[in-house]
Amino acid sequence: MANVTYDKADTALLVIDPYNDFISEGGKVWSRIKRVAEANDCVPHMLQVLTAARKASLRVFYALHRRYRPGDYEGWKSIAPVQRAAWERRTFEYGTWGGELRSGFEPEPGDIVASEHWCSSGFANTDLDLQLKRHGIHKLIVIGLIAHTCVEATVRFAAELGYEVTMVKDATADYSDVEMHAALDVNLPSYASAIVSTSELVDSLSSR
Template structure:
């Protein structure tokens, strides 16, 4: 693969690594599990994060809004996804499901950006400012869900001028069709690189 990832200017964006998504007993895990297991999601997330840290690539946590009582109740037009969060209290603040998976905990010096209300990790958060303040030009977007928060965050990154990499087996969604749309149909319209975990970790270093 031809892409070069200078660790001084590259960040891995780890999107929504909550227990509700990634852990046995999580509220959303049963829907995600078939695809997650088929792509070996958790091991690939571990591999990308470990390779980034070993090679000096910044890891940035990009969390969804943790549900709190009253969220969305007075909104004029919440999205269908926000209505589901309201109904099922996904990633509730103060709950186990609203904590990060134990294997994906921020280390000292790593940034946890402001929580996003919708799908994009950039909209109404400090993500763009944090990346620019750390000299980042290239972003590798991993986590969940492939066809919602991953795609929205990655598309927004492209619009802001970042070089975007998608990692096909370090994300998952609720169906193979959603994965196909995210990586085979939509991804090529905005991402500069669409790779596997093995391809990415080889490119990350040693640099």
């Protein structure tokens, strides 16, 4: 594990898209990531990291994808393929079970929920960077979905903005091992200061 320390004064946990549609049985995307998510115990690991972060008194931030509402994309002159797919499938639809956070991942008092992102990066066109800076956060621990889209885009953007990022490699999932490998072994090592397992991260937080 890289020699990264986590002080509650400047470190936060960033939770990306723990929606029912992603990580609950019956969710619109669950069937596509189920094999990978169950193979690495993604959901239990995400909960384990979240619990450890709260116990260590780290601030918790949420970077959530835009929950579809009628009228969101109608009339747009251009739309990214990933946005068109979400529009057609009504992924994370506002007011539906799929657009709610999975039980156990609900924000608690004091947590910060950034404005919803429209494509992949939790930073693009949101107030996440503003909120982090106003709370004095310089280091991020990242968990959530999906490894090669929202997670990778958010970690890359964080690096561009000067944040030191730790990626928890078994607290994320993807459509296949190929995409997981591309994100975690090929791309993210160029942007994350540390890529660690849940056990390594929890041990580090508990030994602070």
